[in-house]
Amino acid sequence: MRFLIGIFSIAILLHLALLPALAQTESSGPETSLIADAGGSWAGKRSLIIEPGLQYMHNSSNRIDLTGLTLPGLVIGLIQVEKVRRDILTPSLSLRFGVSEFFQVNLRVPYLYRSDKFTNRPGDTDLPSRTTYVDDQGLGDIEGGILFHLLKETPSRPQVIAGLKAKSRTGRDPYGLATQLATPGTHVPAELPTGTGHWALEPYVTILKVVDPAVLFANLGYFYHMERTIDGIGKVDPSDSVNLSFGIGYALNDKLALSTAFEQKIYSRAQVNGNKIAETDPVVATLLLGATYAFSQRTAMNVTLGVGLTEDSPDLQVSINFPIRFSF
Template sequence: MFFCLLSFYGGNGYAENDLQRDNPLEQYRQLFAEQQKEFEKQRRIIEEQGKEIEILKARINSLAAQSPSSQPPATEANNDQTVIAATSPKKKIEIPSKPVGQAPPQASEKPRPPEIPRLSETVGGVLTRKGNLVIEPALEYAYTDNNRVFLDAFTFLPAIAVGLIDLREIKRHSFIGSLAARYGITDRLEFEFRAPYVYRSDSQRSRAVSIGVGEDEIFNASGNDIGDLEFATRYQLNSGSGGWPIFVGNMVATVPTGTSPFEVDFVQSTPGAVFPTELPTGSGYFSFQPSITALYPSDPGVFFGNLSYSYNAETNENVGKVDPGDAVGLSFGMGFALNARSSFSLGYSHKHVFESEINGQTVNGSELDIGQLLIGYSFRFTPKTNINLSLGIGTTEDAQDIKLNLRLPMTFDFLSQAY
């Protein structure tokens, strides 16, 4: 019976194997089940690794946001490196010892004059950095309206004059478009060149009251041409440390390239009254103006002052040897920053012009006092472009009534582009 049972069970096993071999569908089912189990196992491994990667990302972001003084101790960083190395055996990832994305500390910059709205060629703005080129188109408008009394007569008593008395009203408009270029030779030294184009228009109404003229004589004249070329250089003399103000030396030279007033023809309308046929666009002589500017920062304001002397060279003209009067000037004021992009300034300028001479003889009435109230505004339109607007209001009889100046300096950095 034992042999019968053995034979029975043995016969069934062989029968089952023969059945599987004869039925390939059953083999595919078993193979699919095994592959499905392996897939589930790999999926669980990938999910666990994804969770570990998210944890490591959070730790790296936390370390990057921390300051150097608040970084975790070295032991914790080493533990993190160990965890990363264990989860990624093929490539070891090292956690940086310094904050990610933070630029290294830069060397302290040299003290530079603070930037204030430009009020004149010697006051305002900031020195151009080394390797920077500033292109500055500008437009200036000036208006003058005054009444003059021309007396060509002999006075016997304060109320009695024999000769020509000419009452004249003059309205003068001036437009000056200019293009300037400034280049920073060093951080303390810059050079500037300016080329202006001038348009002037005068309207004069005159009446010679001493000869019985019944009607006013009205005469209009204009002139347009290139103006006098200007060359300027500025140098920062000190660093301003130790509580001292920053001193900047300036030198402005003018070349007489415009139409000289000695080249203008005059015509006579009424007896003794002459008018120019055209208006000059230049001075007719060389001039040199050294000056020194002092800037004292007092956050958020900047106090400034300027002292200048203008030397006007002699020139030989058809009227003889002309010696234009020299001039001394003084200006002062304060600039104030409204925010990171805009600022304004308020100041006063006064210039005294000494008497001129022709062939060694003093020209009476040529001594002038020119005073102006100065208001300036600056706006940083882009990181490389500023808009400067300044207004001058005449405070003396010899000064222009209104002087409006719009500048648009644009900076080009050639030094950084070279590297």
Template sequence: MVFLSLLLPWHEGFAEELNNVDLLKEYKKLLAEQQKEFQIQRKIIADQGQELQQMKARLDALSNQAPSNKQAAENPKKPVVTAAASQRSAPPPNQLPDKPVGKDPTEHKGMQRPPEIPRLSETVGGVLTRKGKIAIEPSLQYGYNDNYRVFLDAYTFIPAIAIGLIDIRQIKRHTMMASLAARYGITDRWEFELRMPYVYRSDSQRSRPVDISAATDETFNASGSSIGDLEIATRYQLTSGANGWPILVGNVLTTVPTGKSPFDIEYVNAQGVPGATYPSELPTGVGYFSFQPSITALYPTDPAVFFGNISYNYNTETKQDFGTFDPGDAIGLSFGLGFGINDRTSFSLGYSHRHVFTSAVNGEEIEGSELDIGQFLVGYSFKYSPQTTFNLSLGIGTTDDAQAVNLNFRMPMTFDFISADL
């Protein structure tokens, strides 16, 4: 009994110790599970933080892209610097740069080339030829005019009675001119041009003298074909178009009388119309030198271009058998609007008016020799390839002295003549 009494306390302590060991194992197992769960939660938080950083980076990129696009639209030639590139190029905070950073806002932005619009005349439209390139331009022009003229070779002794020849004529005139031009770009701002035309003209005149009571009309036809007057032109871009100013282009056009002169034409007496004379052939030139300086202004407002031109035409005197003939000088004005439909097609609308002053023979002015030539202009342009463009222009006469219709088709083709790097 004594032995059992001694063994019982030892057995109870051992059982309690065994219970403590099992509890410790249970706690360790629970702690391991909690640590595993904590690692999973920490990984999820890390992944979410990474996604948050990516979303923030995308937001910053979109925020920087918006003002960059606006800046590029306002000035397409100015390079756009992003925030990331600015940070990479910036010097360390504690180090001063050894040269200026950025650009002076007053720095010259460079020469802007004149915009290309359908060519309406030799001084309005087209585009300056680039340096080292040559443009070959074949063209075909057609003109038509139809008007009535009253010829009075008589004298009056009271306002209602005239003695002499009174002749009423209807004149229909067709003119075809094929020409070949070559333009060369001396620099990107300066070009030189030569143009040689070949002219064919045909006149049909229907006449009825009223003083001899003719019962039928008399018809007389005349024609002429030969080379026309040689044209020499040069154009130079004067301004860059920066700071809201228009682009100004100076033009000088010289006409050399290489065609058949009207002063060399012989006139013959008309059959059936006493006292009336008609030309045996038609001239293909004007018969005198001409110089025409002008200024063209272009103001681009994408997608439209406003343009205007003012010119003065100086015609030189010429000595003929009948004396010294001084053709009247002329002053001209044209204006309009060009509009780009897309990157290959454009059209333009405009108006041109030229006033020709009185001509004179031996210092005596010729009454009624003043002319006012007005035309409504429409032009179309299609860029067939990077080197070739189709250009069609139409002029509709708005005054009695202007041609009724003037249709002109041009096809400039640009080639490399001399490398621009030379």
């Protein structure tokens, strides 16, 4: 299967979480990380981390559709200019349980609130533009995974963690959703998806190296979307992606730490009935800036800001999480 071609990277999407690698040093700074959502944060033996979180994402794009015949200097047909503004608010609950010193299980349950704004303007200037607002909400795609602690850190080698994450399709499918007429010849959604509509697997590896008072990390992996037969469409094979990220976390004092990371996802083209679909292979790159404030040895607050670096990336992502640790 294609997901065995590579190993997945840190996706994050950007959440900060506690990183035991810093706790293993003599540094008095708080634990910090930008790799919790990718499964790189290690809870520790017989420890449970409960992490409520909230993420906000904003994205906007412009699109011009040409329907008709295009000749040098002349377009015969209908021109549609569309502007899309999308805001997504995602509260979630994550659980990370360290079964042993070398094995951990993860679970994340998201819920999405979506608000999309579509502005359509026909190329004929005699026709006014029309703005349509669509709001929706629902359970997202639940994720679960396992982690294996392959190598402990020594003075001459880094810490290595490998894992596998599975994404369900508990969210609302993007297929067969109701639409509504926006302008002559143009329809926009009347309801919005909260999931991808496909199961997915995410094998990955995370490498960590403590350089007191900082932690260097890098992640590499492969996100594999499983194909599915959709009534009225056929066999749909969504885009897969190779994911890469790297960054640094550094403690300022015993309460505050900062993190900086770069994340990139390179997608393959989606296929329908074996035919590749154009414009379905974006390159997403994000700059991540994070901060961790430790209230105590058990609780902390993590804030992450993500800024898109390419046209295909979300314009802005902001998340706040509150990891709470319990030991047994």
